[in-house]
Amino acid sequence: xxxxxxxxxxxxxxxxxxxxxxxxxxxxxxxxxxxxxxxxxxxxxxxxxxxxxxxxxxxxxxxxxxxxxxxxxxxxxxxxxxxxxxxxxxxxxxxxxxxxxxxxxxxxxxxxxxxxxxxxxxxxxxxxxxxxxxxxxxxxxxxxxxxxxxxxxxxxxxx
Amino acid sequence: xxxxxxxxxxxxxxxxxxxxxxxxxxxxxxxxxxxxxxxxxxxxxxxxxxxxxxxxxxxxxxxxxxxxxxxxxxxxxxxxxxxxxxxxxxxxxxxxxxxxxxxxxxxxxxxxxxxxxxxxxxxxxxxxxxxxxxxxxxxxxxxxxxxxxxxxxxxxxxxxxxxxxxxxxxxxxxxxxxxxxxxxxxxxxxxxxxxxxxxxxxxxxxxxxxxxxxxxxxxxxxxxxxxxxxxxxxxxxxxxxxxxxxxxxxxxxxxxxxxxxxxxxxxxxxxxxxxxxxxxxxxxxx
Ligand code: FES
Ligand code: FES
Numbered sequence: 001x002x003x004x005x006x007x008x009x010x011x012x013x014x015x016x017x018x019x020x021x022x023x024x025x026x027x028x029x030x031x032x033x034x035x036x037x038x039x040x041x042x043x044x045x046x047x048x049x050x051x052x053x054x055x056x057x058x059x060x061x062x063x064x065x066x067x068x069x070x071x072x073x074x075x076x077x078x079x080x081x082x083x084x085x086x087x088x089x090x091x092x093x094x095x096x097x098x099x100x101x102x103x104x105x106x107x108x109x110x111x112x113x114x115x116x117x118x119x120x121x122x123x124x125x126x127x128x129x130x131x132x133x134x135x136x137x138x139x140x141x142x143x144x145x146x147x148x149x150x151x152x153x154x155x156x157x158x159x
Numbered sequence: 160x161x162x163x164x165x166x167x168x169x170x171x172x173x174x175x176x177x178x179x180x181x182x183x184x185x186x187x188x189x190x191x192x193x194x195x196x197x198x199x200x201x202x203x204x205x206x207x208x209x210x211x212x213x214x215x216x217x218x219x220x221x222x223x224x225x226x227x228x229x230x231x232x233x234x235x236x237x238x239x240x241x242x243x244x245x246x247x248x249x250x251x252x253x254x255x256x257x258x259x260x261x262x263x264x265x266x267x268x269x270x271x272x273x274x275x276x277x278x279x280x281x282x283x284x285x286x287x288x289x290x291x292x293x294x295x296x297x298x299x300x301x302x303x304x305x306x307x308x309x310x311x312x313x314x315x316x317x318x319x320x321x322x323x324x325x326x327x328x329x330x331x332x333x334x335x336x337x338x339x340x341x342x343x344x345x346x347x348x349x350x351x352x353x354x355x356x357x358x359x360x361x362x363x364x365x366x367x368x369x370x371x372x373x374x375x376x377x378x379x380x381x382x383x384x385x386x387x388x389x390x391x392x393x394x395x396x397x398x399x400x401x402x403x404x405x406x407x408x409x410x411x412x413x414x415x416x417x418x419x420x421x422x423x424x425x426x427x428x429x430x431x432x433x434x435x436x437x438x439x440x441x442x443x444x445x
Binding site: 001002003005021022023025028044045046049052058059060061063064065066068069112115129130131133134135 | 160161162163164165166167168169190193194197198200201202209210212214238258261262263264265267268348349350
């Protein structure tokens, strides 16, 4: 029983090990210990979705998971997923449709959109909005974000 | 904000969790999905000395069917419950409620047991458990006991769980032949906690309702089994007149608190409208 622990995990495909304070949440670990500042903190209590990261294949709120809990996990952030090209068409569509202004919410939006695409089908605009309902954007008014995701679905899932 | 300092331990067995709870009692908090506990830590609303992380305990996982009862392990994630064919087939009320439980990223981590043990009065799952007459298995070093959902919730975030006890699983009877259920809620934003919600479960035969359980949540300090409103529909053929009787009864027995989000009158009105629609749906599906 300690206030710190040694953890070993995979971040963006690379093995990482560190000693972390028990109270440090995953996004602070990524940002402050690993220098991966693409994952953001808005509210730090689970409301805004700016901190969305992918852990063991599913998106989670990085502010609501302790770094010690990620021991042994496979973690992906906006940096890694940009490098692999998995998000390339989404990123292009966001730019083309003005789906970002300040960009603060964008990494979380992109990771959430990527999870949506895993369903492998086109969704209605209403379904897209519901799926995105856990991610706040203070700039765009969402419309352009829904447009961008819808466009990528149309492109990826042609019948 | 950042969480205060605490110690952290990740036991591998139920026995060691029980030992730790017996030893530390109210100094310790159980960490399951963390979707409610972590915000309270980050906002420093709670400062436990020790977090006991139960995420690696296999005995608390999984969903299974045993003698007419679906067993949902305390650690079953909301996403897992949402995708479960057993839940879809045998517990349609829970299947209908699940998409309303928080947002995708929260459902990927949040657990069934966590929602029950926290007992947020605006949460969907406690109310579903009450409507379906579920029971919960609680364990401590002193032994195990099974508590009906209908006597588990004591008040605002207060439950039957003692300081040294852990919620192990929920046991929920499968939907019996001839029975139907219906779930409806009203929230400001999809996935947020409801301003008002209803869970309805009854036998429906040729439009006649019997064995009616109507549970309401949001506004009061715990989910309520609306006995008078349920009785108003009991043995009757569903009609506008019966619907009015249910709404009137509900208006008398509900006593929600008003808040910044909605006044008490608004919450009662919403519950009445939702209850009427929920039963409409059950009867239409008959
Ligand atoms: S920072 Fe995690 S949800 Fe807002
Ligand atoms: S682009 Fe500024 S918050 Fe979304």
